[in-house]
Amino acid sequence: MSEVAMEYLDLFISEAEEHIQNINECLLELEKDPNNLELINQIFRSAHTIKGAARTVGLAHVSDLTHHMEDILDYIRNGQIPVTEEIIDLLFKCMDALEQILEEVKEGIVETEVDVQSIIEEIERLKKKYLEGKVEVKEEKKEEKKEEEKKEEPKEEKKKEEKVVKKVIKKLIAKFKNPKSKVKVKKVTKEKIEISAEVYDEEIDEKIETIKKSITVFESLASALNDNTLKEFVEIVKDYLKKIEERDLTGKIREAIDYLTSTIEKITSAIEEGKSLEEIINLEELKNKLEDSLKEEEGGEVKEIEKIVEEEIEIDHEIFDLSEYAELLKEKLESGYKLYHIRVKVEDACELKSARLAIVLTRLKNLGEIVISKPTEGELKEKSFDVLDVLFLSEKDAEEIEKELRLPEIEYVAVVPVEVEFEEVEEVIEEKVTVEKEEEEEEVLDEDVYKVEVILDDECLLRAVRAYMVIKELQEIAEIVKTKPPLEVIQEGTFNDLRFTIYLKLKEGYEEDDIREKIKSIPEIKDVIIEKPGEKAETKEEKKEEKKEEKVEEKKEEPKEEKKEEKPVQKQPPKAQPKKEEKKSSQTIRINIEKLDKLMNLVGELVITRANFAQIANKYQIKELQNAINRLSMLINELQEEVMAMRMMPVAYVFNRFPRMVRDLAKALGKEVEFIMEGTDIELDRTVLDEIFEPLVHLIRNALDHGIEPPEEREKLGKPRKGTLKLIAKRERDHVIIIVEDDGRGIDPEKIKKKAIERGLITPEEAEKMSDHEIINLIFLPGFSTAEKVSDVSGRGVGMDVVKTKIESLGGSVVVYSEKGKGTRVVLKLPLTMAIITALLMSLGDQIYAIPITSVLDVIRIRPEDIKNIEGMKAVLYRDEIVPVIKLKDFLGMSHLPDKEDEDIIVVIVERSDGKLGVIVDDVIGRDDIVVKSLTGILKNIPGLAGATILGDGRVALILDLSNA
Numbered sequence: 001m002s003e004v005a006m007e008y009l010d011l012f013i014s015e016a017e018e019h020i021q022n023i024n025e026c027l028l029e030l031e032k033d034p035n036n037l038e039l040i041n042q043i044f045r046s047a048h049t050i051k052g053a054a055r056t057v058g059l060a061h062v063s064d065l066t067h068h069m070e071d072i073l074d075y076i077r078n079g080q081i082p083v084t085e086e087i088i089d090l091l092f093k094c095m096d097a098l099e100q101i102l103e104e105v106k107e108g109i110v111e112t113e114v115d116v117q118s119i120i121e122e123i124e125r126l127k128k129k130y131l132e133g134k135v136e137v138k139e140e141k142k143e144e145k146k147e148e149e150k151k152e153e154p155k156e157e158k159k160k161e162e163k164v165v166k167k168v169i170k171k172l173i174a175k176f177k178n179p180k181s182k183v184k185v186k187k188v189t190k191e192k193i194e195i196s197a198e199v200y201d202e203e204i205d206e207k208i209e210t211i212k213k214s215i216t217v218f219e220s221l222a223s224a225l226n227d228n229t230l231k232e233f234v235e236i237v238k239d240y241l242k243k244i245e246e247r248d249l250t251g252k253i254r255e256a257i258d259y260l261t262s263t264i265e266k267i268t269s270a271i272e273e274g275k276s277l278e279e280i281i282n283l284e285e286l287k288n289k290l291e292d293s294l295k296e297e298e299g300g301e302v303k304e305i306e307k308i309v310e311e312e313i314e315i316d317h318e319i320f321d322l323s324e325y326a327e328l329l330k331e332k333l334e335s336g337y338k339l340y341h342i343r344v345k346v347e348d349a350c351e352l353k354s355a356r357l358a359i360v361l362t363r364l365k366n367l368g369e370i371v372i373s374k375p376t377e378g379e380l381k382e383k384s385f386d387v388l389d390v391l392f393l394s395e396k397d398a399e400e401i402e403k404e405l406r407l408p409e410i411e412y413v414a415v416v417p418v419e420v421e422f423e424e425v426e427e428v429i430e431e432k433v434t435v436e437k438e439e440e441e442e443e444v445l446d447e448d449v450y451k452v453e454v455i456l457d458d459e460c461l462l463r464a465v466r467a468y469m470v471i472k473e474l475q476e477i478a479e480i481v482k483t484k485p486p487l488e489v490i491q492e493g494t495f496n497d498l499r500f501t502i503y504l505k506l507k508e509g510y511e512e513d514d515i516r517e518k519i520k521s522i523p524e525i526k527d528v529i530i531e532k533p534g535e536k537a538e539t540k541e542e543k544k545e546e547k548k549e550e551k552v553e554e555k556k557e558e559p560k561e562e563k564k565e566e567k568p569v570q571k572q573p574p575k576a577q578p579k580k581e582e583k584k585s586s587q588t589i590r591i592n593i594e595k596l597d598k599l600m601n602l603v604g605e606l607v608i609t610r611a612n613f614a615q616i617a618n619k620y621q622i623k624e625l626q627n628a629i630n631r632l633s634m635l636i637n638e639l640q641e642e643v644m645a646m647r648m649m650p651v652a653y654v655f656n657r658f659p660r661m662v663r664d665l666a667k668a669l670g671k672e673v674e675f676i677m678e679g680t681d682i683e684l685d686r687t688v689l690d691e692i693f694e695p696l697v698h699l700i701r702n703a704l705d706h707g708i709e710p711p712e713e714r715e716k717l718g719k720p721r722k723g724t725l726k727l728i729a730k731r732e733r734d735h736v737i738i739i740v741e742d743d744g745r746g747i748d749p750e751k752i753k754k755k756a757i758e759r760g761l762i763t764p765e766e767a768e769k770m771s772d773h774e775i776i777n778l779i780f781l782p783g784f785s786t787a788e789k790v791s792d793v794s795g796r797g798v799g800m801d802v803v804k805t806k807i808e809s810l811g812g813s814v815v816v817y818s819e820k821g822k823g824t825r826v827v828l829k830l831p832l833t834m835a836i837i838t839a840l841l842m843s844l845g846d847q848i849y850a851i852p853i854t855s856v857l858d859v860i861r862i863r864p865e866d867i868k869n870i871e872g873m874k875a876v877l878y879r880d881e882i883v884p885v886i887k888l889k890d891f892l893g894m895s896h897l898p899d900k901e902d903e904d905i906i907v908v909i910v911e912r913s914d915g916k917l918g919v920i921v922d923d924v925i926g927r928d929d930i931v932v933k934s935l936t937g938i939l940k941n942i943p944g945l946a947g948a949t950i951l952g953d954g955r956v957a958l959i960l961d962l963s964n965a
Helices: 006-032 037-057 060-077 085-106 116-133 135-160 197-225 228-244 251-273 283-294 326-334 353-367 377-382 398-405 435-444 463-474 487-491 512-520 533-547 550-584 593-620 623-647 658-669 686-707 711-716 749-758 764-769 772-780 799-809
Strands: 162-176 180-195 301-316 338-346 369-374 387-394 410-417 420-434 450-456 478-484 499-506 525-531 648-650 673-678 683-685 723-732 735-742 813-819 823-831 836-844 847-852 856-862 868-870 873-878 881-887 905-912 915-921 923-931 945-950 956-960
Touching: 006 037, 006 085, 006 658, 037 060, 037 463, 037 487, 060 085, 060 116, 085 116, 162 326, 197 228, 197 251, 228 251, 228 283, 251 283, 301 338, 301 410, 326 338, 326 369, 326 387, 326 420, 338 353, 338 398, 353 369, 353 377, 353 387, 353 398, 398 410, 450 463, 450 512, 463 478, 463 487, 463 499, 463 512, 478 487, 499 512, 512 525, 593 623, 593 686, 593 836, 593 923, 623 648, 648 686, 658 673, 658 686, 683 686, 686 723, 686 735, 686 799, 686 823, 749 764, 749 772, 772 799, 772 813, 799 813, 799 823, 836 905, 836 915, 856 873, 873 915, 905 923, 923 945
Parallel strands: 673 723, 847 956, 881 915
Antiparallel strands: 162 420, 180 301, 180 410, 338 387, 338 410, 369 387, 450 499, 450 525, 478 499, 648 683, 723 735, 735 823, 813 823, 836 847, 836 923, 856 905, 868 873, 873 881, 905 915, 945 956
């Protein structure tokens, strides 16, 4: 295996996963519509892209497998191999292998355990089988090829004929008006200077006088209080003051005076508060401090200061080669940009020179456009440099740029405006071309051909892949005439430049703006330059004129006159359009989900801090603080909404995995199923989406195994031979409803009741009292199953239990509706997000608890006598409905807590999957935004607790899960 480019693997994995998903979806459609050529082309293009990207990163086994996939797909789209069930199964097998390889690569395993060679051999076997079995098709193809060869015979003759052709190319060149500039820069230098002791004299004199006065007072107090510590302190200070009378007051003496002033303040406070001075004064430390200050030499203190000096330097602009950037510079300068040569030098003492210069480059990117950087960003990562030269385009002034680049450890920044002049020159080149190539050139230069130059972002890694994606997008709206470099080079993955050119003819109904829109929809595209067909028509006309004799001068002049008229009409719009589009263009970037999680956690911390500030403001009634908190709340709410929106993803992210699963499972069970998905654009938090995949797998497998009948049985019942399975997503206020519905057997309550009694889950007496709805809900009990035997699909009694546990742990609910013989409908109700929720806070004793507000229906006050005992269960009448009631303290196993001595009882009415429930609490505090924190360790599996949160005052509130109350 070739060497793997580990640094590019993340990008390869994310793009390959998208293409594999696309191929899976197309194969499912192709199975229904085998003659759809567009689907085959889509599969081919995705396989080709994976092949090119895999070759770029060095995963040879992936590129080999996709190469053989391409091979058989090519025969399919040419009509030599038909789309059969055998072929579809083989292609799905390739997809399974690629998915497994990607999972290995994610774990850092580049040597796969997948037997790629056996799959390749199977592809070759099937290819041989079908090609040998299609003789007639082959013969027809041969006849067609012969006819094509006859038509192309003249072209082959021309290929053998080589000519030396002189070409005149007009080229725009740019050069600096002044190759060098002298500029004065402000350098920061460090200088050591001796600070004379006299600098401190005036200030210290005042402090010494204050100390003397304090010592006089302390002397009297020491005698009155008979405090030996204070007496000793007074003697030490008096002795020190005598010693410094005849000395220069140096820096260390200044520090000692400050220390004495501070100590005197502490002693004064201690005497006022009646504290012992032994705890305040460390006499030994005081003596040492004062003695050290007297040891300093009289020369004063040496300090290092920064000094700014002006120095003239010469900057050579010709270190930049402008040959490739003339067009760009002209366009930008005409649109109002200024061109600068920026030189930045770091200090010699700076340890991370290149890192400092890399920061400069980052800042420059925010201020304008970097044309050339010496050294480049990549070189800065590899070696250490102390000087950075940048050719830079910006709309900002030199002073503003210099100010932004003034960083620590930067010796100087020079921002020099430079002027360039442009000149259009003609170059005559000689090259050997065949007649066919001349004809191609004629074709390229047709009057309806656009020339599109695409410039990739400097940071783009998989350049060949990006180039191919651009061509693929443009094929939807145009016919690709030619590419530079050739398409084969791009497809092989060897293209590694930042620029490429496409010649194309637009399909009917499309315009120039559509070209730009298609290209800009692809990430890592820096710029698009489009030349209209009129400009190419001129070039073609000029070439024709060169070939004519002078005797037809009159005819030669006519096109020239036309050209003069056309130029202002045709050449002005293209110049204006790129500038206009450039401002509108937007790019997307890939962000690791862990970074979004971290950002969400930080927003959560802000929410907690906001609550803390709000409590302080309410406690002390600080109006200014309350106003500031209100403004802060607005900003935090906006930030929270933006981060939440970033985390939201369409349910298609999960739903799109199921069509393939349904197809394979239905085939294994011998059933015919039409799988319908609706509402795939409904969005959910990424965390919730990741968690619902497993429950949906169980529900879909159950529907296929238990619900939908075999085709023969369905026909006997008068149903369509093909069963219908629906997966639907809908939005309802702050929830998303996901429905799994089938038109199969439905659930037989009597069968459920019988199985539940057999397994000892309920008694016959309990069964008699239960409604059909309650009996159906027994399927959620652990270990319950109606399957007669255990299979690969079901029968172990864990599926529905897992569904209920998982959905309720997410703060959601599950409800089953079923009618025997007509089908089953499972409804999942899920919160939009689990990160930050609005909750109702309530108290029990000294502890605060929270319930998600989406589960709360009402809060009521009732009299004790309003609670009735109905068949051994406490209940209240709430809006003409009997609602069971529990005490929160009993539910949490804290029955020892005393009941609140109030006449009224507070009941919180909550909604569960089993119906309404009333919860008696001590008090309701109010609603608040809380950050949900998962419980770990011994708290992880405690029944009744869904998580915890930190309140504004720092207290921890437990989040309740009342689903099993």
